[in-house]
Amino acid sequence: MNGQVLWMRHGTCLDGLCRPRAHARPNTPLTTRGIAEVVSTALWLLDRNAKPNMILTSTLLRATMTAGILAEILDVPIAPPDPLYAEWRAPDCVLGLSPDDYPSEYHAWRSERLRDPDSALPGGESLTALRQRVLEAVSRAHQAAQRGVALIVSHRVFIGAVAANLNGARSPQDTFQAARDFRLGPAMVWPACPTPKAEPPRWR
Numbered sequence: 537m538n539g540q541v542l543w544m545r546h547g548t549c550l551d552g553l554c555r556p557r558a559h560a561r562p563n564t565p566l567t568t569r570g571i572a573e574v575v576s577t578a579l580w581l582l583d584r585n586a587k588p589n590m591i592l593t594s595t596l597l598r599a600t601m602t603a604g605i606l607a608e609i610l611d612v613p614i615a616p617p618d619p620l621y622a623e624w625r626a627p628d629c630v631l632g633l634s635p636d637d638y639p640s641e642y643h644a645w646r647s648e649r650l651r652d653p654d655s656a657l658p659g660g661e662s663l664t665a666l667r668q669r670v671l672e673a674v675s676r677a678h679q680a681a682q683r684g685v686a687l688i689v690s691h692r693v694f695i696g697a698v699a700a701n702l703n704g705a706r707s708p709q710d711t712f713q714a715a716r717d718f719r720l721g722p723a724m725v726w727p728a729c730p731t732p733k734a735e736p737p738r739w740r
Contacts, residue, residue, distance in 0.1 A: 546574075547722050558633055565597055586685070590613055625660050626661075666694075673694075693716060696720070699728075
């Protein structure tokens with residue numbers, strides 16, 4: 537497995553449990569269920585002899601908690617948390633809100649974002665900026681994997697954008713659309729490898 541990059545979604549967080557349709561807030565922590573999910577995945581990696589050499593992680597609390605649990609069980613080092621691997625940044629005006637509560641300015645921006653991928657609302661990230669960050673993350677992950685197996689704790693939409701890039705998406709719009717449809721359960725692992733299928737293979 538030397539030279540492989542494993543992307544892992546964080547475990548179930550409080551917002552994910554209590555507000556499953558909302559954009560999770562940056563400091564929402566793991567739940568008891570989320571901690572158990574991460575422990576299970578760590579033990580599963582050990583059983584598969586798939587222990588990484590290094591863990592990299594997003595800076596968001598749900599990811600750093602996940603990475604800390606993994607590092608303790610797997611006995612591997614964690615690189616300093618890096619915002620490069622954070623989730624796509626939804627605008628401040630929708631954090632913690634369900635779609636029924638989205639403000640009118642978000643609905644207006646959302647209807648135009650595919651036509652203007654450079655646009656963003658306060659606190660949010662444009663589709664173009666997301667794609668640029670994905671390109672940098674893929675490059676950085678590849679460099680980390682030169683020293684062995686790198687496991688990166690990140691988030692569903694961001695991992696989906698990475699998968700879209702590896703599967704040939706070349707525009708910010710295509711990257712984002714594919715990322716939104718990407719499915720990866722809490723604490724599940726996705727081995728980064730190009731595939732012609734719409735849904736890349738994943739572990740667990």
